Amino acid sequence: AALAFCGRDDLSNLATRGPLTPDHIIRTKQFPLVMSAAAVERKDPEALNQALDSFEKSYRAYFAKGAKRYDGLTMLDPFPRVVLLPGVGVISIGATLKAAKIVDDIYAHTMPVITNAEAMSSYDALPVADLFDMEYWVLEQAKLQKGPSQAALTGKVAVISGAASGIGLGIAKGLAGAGAIVVGLDLAEKVTEVFAENVGPLAKSGNGALGLVCDVSQPDSVAEAFRQVKATFGGIDIAVINAGIFPPSQSLAELSAETWEKSLAVNATGTMTLLQQSMAAFTAQQTGGDI
Numbered sequence: 001a002a003l004a005f006c007g008r009d010d011l012s013n014l015a016t017r018g019p020l021t022p023d024h025i026i027r028t029k030q031f032p033l034v035m036s037a038a039a040v041e042r043k044d045p046e047a048l049n050q051a052l053d054s055f056e057k058s059y060r061a062y063f064a065k066g067a068k069r070y071d072g073l074t075m076l077d078p079f080p081r082v083v084l085l086p087g088v089g090v091i092s093i094g095a096t097l098k099a100a101k102i103v104d105d106i107y108a109h110t111m112p113v114i115t116n117a118e119a120m121s122s123y124d125a126l127p128v129a130d131l132f133d134m135e136y137w138v139l140e141q142a143k144l145q146k147g148p149s150q151a152a153l154t155g156k157v158a159v160i161s162g163a164a165s166g167i168g169l170g171i172a173k174g175l176a177g178a179g180a181i182v183v184g185l186d187l188a189e190k191v192t193e194v195f196a197e198n199v200g201p202l203a204k205s206g207n208g209a210l211g212l213v214c215d216v217s218q219p220d221s222v223a224e225a226f227r228q229v230k231a232t233f234g235g236i237d238i239a240v241i242n243a244g245i246f247p248p249s250q251s252l253a254e255l256s257a258e259t260w261e262k263s264l265a266v267n268a269t270g271t272m273t274l275l276q277q278s279m280a281a282f283t284a285q286q287t288g289g290d291i
Contacts, residue, residue, distance in 0.1 A: 001108075001111060001112065002089040002090045002108075002111065003087070003088075003089055005084075005090075005111040005114075005115065006084050006085060006086045006087070006088070006089060006090065007086055007087070010118075011034055011084060011086065012034045012036075014114060014118060014123060015031065015032055015034055015084055015114070016031040016032070016034065017031070017123060017124060017125050018030060018031060018124075018125020018126060018128075018131055019031075019110070019125060019131070020106075020109065020110040020113055020114070020125075022125075022126055022130065022131055022134040023134065024106050024110070025131055025134055025135045026134070026135060027081065027099075027102055027103055027106055028081045028082055028103055028106055028107065028110075029059070029080055029081050029082070030062065030128070030131050030132075030135070032080060032081075032082035032083060032084050032107070033051055033052065033055045033080035033082070033083045033084070034083075034084045035047070035048065035051055035083065035084065035085050035086065036086070037086035037087060039051070040085050040086055040087055040088060041087065045286075052079070052080070055078070055079070055080050056078045056079060059078035059079075060075070060078055062128065062132065063075045063076075063078070063132075065132075066128075066129065066132030066133075066136065067136075069129075070136070073136055076135070076136075079093075080093065081093050081094065081103045082103060082107050090104070090107055090108075090111075092104035092107060095150065095154055095155050096154055096155065096179075096204075096207060097181055097207045097208065097233070098207065150179070151177075151178055151179025151204045152178050152179055153175060153178040153179040153180035153238075154179040154180075154204065155179075155237075156179070156180045156181070156237040156238055157180065157181045157183070157229065157233045157234070157235055157236050157237050157238070158172075158175045158180040158181065158182050158183065158236075158237065158238035158239075158240065159183045159184075159185065159225075159226070159229055159236055159238070159239050159240070159278075160172050160175070160182065160183070160184050160185065160239075160240040160242055161185045161186070161214070161216055161240065161241055161242050161243035161270070161274055162185070162186060162216075162242040162243030162244060163184030163185060163186050163191060163195070163211070163242065164184065164186035164188040164190055164191040164194050164211070165186075165188075165194070167242060168184065168186070168240070168242040168243070169184070169194065169198070169199075171240055171242065172184050172195070172199050172209070173198070173199055173202055175238070175240075176199050176200075176202040176203045176204070176207070176209055177202050177203075177204065178204075179204040179207070180207070180237075180238065181203070181207045181208070181209070181210075181233050182195070182199055182203065182207075182209045182210075183195075183209070183210045183211075183212060183229050183233070184199065184209070184210070184211045184212070185212050185213075185214035185216065185222075185225050185243070186211070186213065186214065186243070187213070187214070187215050187216075187243075188213075189213050191211035191212065191213060192211040192212070192213065193211070194211060195209045195210060195211030196209070196211065199211075210229075210232065212225050212228060212229075216243045216266060216270030216271075216273065216274060217262075217265035217266045217269060217270050219269075219273045222270075222273045222274060222277055223277060226277045226278075226281065230281065235281060235285050235287070236278065236281040236282070236285075236289065237287070237288075237289050237290065238289065238290045238291075239274065239275075239277075239278035239289070239290070239291045240291075241271050241274050241275065241291065243266065243270055243274075244266060244267050244270075245262065245263060245266045245267065247259045247262075247263050275291065278291055279291075
């Protein structure tokens with residue numbers, strides 16, 4: 001449905017007429033950011049930056065015009081909540097995973113209504129001035145201010161290795177409590193259950209938590225885990241390299257080759273692989289990151 005909607009020839013005109021209901025504007029802004037099919041096909045980051053700049057300027061102009069009828073309004077952030085990418089689909093944006101899912105749900109309902117209304121007659125939203133009044137109505141703004149103040153790591157995605165128990169689990173709980181989306185990697189299969197039962201309930205803003213079985217000594221396993229994290233949450237901001245094994249203390253004469261190789265595989269190669277995957281993600285995202 002998203003691909004069909006984003007593939008319409010009249011997408012830019014149709015999608016920027018206004019929200020399905022005026023109440024939606026406090027979640028979705030007055031219209032989405034629509035990328036051109038050519039820019040998406042080129043995978044041109046500069047085109048996206050230009051589109052974001054254009055959206056911001058448009059929103060600032062919209063605010064300046066609407067605010068003339070009021071005293072003392074403070075402008076909300078001027079950035080999109082919905083991005084339409086022909087050939088790719090819909091991206092929903094929020095400060096938290098819960099907020100992004102709300103936007104996603106709203107726009108999933110919006111697309112078929114716009115499509116059907118246009119097929120029968122014409123899709124038209126309220127005039128811009130009325131939409132502004134709704135977006136900046138004090139009672140509507142109060143809805144968004146009811147929740148607790150934003151936690152320090154809100155919007156960040158953290159990955160912790162060796163997270164099914166001990167120090168790794170403790171770190172995961174701390175990061176979840178600080179507002180991060182937390183993903184735990186561990187060779188132990190219990191990591192999935194541990195994160196669902198012990199970390200998820202601590203997560204702020206409805207973020208939840210995810211446990212993934214991963215063998216850090218196997219590069220393919222680490223690559224697949226990072227692929228799942230990026231596919232589920234959009235990216236990675238924090239990596240905690242915690243997985244390690246501690247063989248029994250032995251003299252060199254007693255140390256077996258198997259023990260030596262396993263220790264190197266987890267403690268050295270595993271660390272290198274996790275660092276490589278983290279740095280690759282940070283570089284691709286161009287938003288920095290912490291290890």
